[in-house]
Amino acid sequence: MNRLPSKNRHWRGGKAMTLPPIDPAELQRRAEAVRSRVRLSSIIGIEVKLEQRGAEHLGLCPFHHDTKVGSFTVNDEKAFYHCFACGAHGDVFTYLEVRKGISFMSALRQLESEQGIDFRDAKQQAQFDAEAKRRAREAAEKIEKTRRQAIGIWQSGPELSRDNPAALYLNGRGIDFAVFGKYPGALRYRHDCWNRELRRGIPAMLAQMILPGVGHVATHRTYLEYHRGVWRKAPLDEPKMILGRFTGAHIPLLKGNRSRATLADIPPEVEPFAGEGIENCLSVGMADPGLRIVAAATLENLGALVLGNQTRALTLIHDNDDEVRAFRVRQALARGDEAEAAKHERAAAQIDRTKERVIAKHQEAGRRVRGIWPGPGFKDFNDELRGVRMEDV
DSSP, X not given: XXXXXXXXXXXXXXXXXXXXXOOHHHHHHHHHHHHXXXXXXXXXXXXXXXXXXXXXXXXXXXXXXXXXXXXXXXXTTTTEEEETTTOOEXXXXXXXXXXHOOOHHHHHHHHHHHHTOOTTSHHHHHHHHXXXXXXXXXXXXXXXXXXXXXXXXXXXXXXXXXXXXXXXXXXXXXXXXXXXXXXXXXXXXXXXEEETTTTEEEEEEEEEEEETTTEEEEEEEEEEEEETTEEEEOOOSOSEEEESOXXXXXXXXXXXXXXXXXXXXXXXTOOOEEESOHHHHHHHHHHOTTSOEEEOSSHHHHHHOOOOTTOOEEEEEOOOHHHHHHHHHHHHHHXXXXXXXXXXXXXXXXXXXXXHHHHHHHHHTXXXXXXXXXXXXXXXXXXXXXXXXXXXX
């Protein structure tokens, strides 16, 4: 009796034919060759109108009901797309798989054919290897140049002080630094930080992003404006930006009262708390300044945080995403906008999946993962600190 074929068997004419085993390293080489030759913006641009801004292309996200350009970005140099609204992220293969229903292998063969890539040709393979080495060298040089630029921007700004605009901004968000006894050393301020959206320098709070074992790798910027006597977050499409490769890095905010060691070297009994935003993390610190707290800047980066092997427990600082989703859906339906309601449902589902990946990554590293959430009716801990409920916004 015929058995079902295995992964490397293929039915032809009622008989099973064994295919040669797939070499993962060879697949990786082929995929990298495609990524290096295909302009991702040209693939996505077929169905999404993109506009170029610096090294990136911006457009309406095709993965949720997007109405405002700014959240969805395509970077040809890095060969990936990312949506800051719904969290969609991937490369050309991910895009074709999700949007077109094409498998990885089908997409690989299709793109190889379109680009004339054939690794059976020894000369072409040698040319690709040489080109890959050149690209890797240039990419490393660019990463280092950007890192130095990020460090320079941060070092050029003064530390926080009582009358510093960045400190005043955080004061306005309910953060009382007297509770901590000092200002976080990772935070600084610059009055003329370049903003690509406005194409000029404007005030910004600067935050140092540290990668254990490497040091300062990126600088987070929160753009500010002085409005009616107070400092607030600037009304931009992207009021927060990061310069430098920050995967795995963190913004050190509070060391707490149990250890003065770096995050990578804290003793096993110290359980760090980690969240996305600076304001939200400091708000948790207001409730207990003895905690070790870091900010990861993005939800995806929470899962990539580099911690010491001795760290066996981690507490994640969450927003009330389920309540926010339900609230926004109710608002949209009250206006009769079912498409907007569906957009929020999809975005929330994407956030839920990302959170699951974040938790899974730390659990796979052998850590116990806990979570804390703000009280009912509040979007995040900073809103709870200030007493700003969702229905009041």
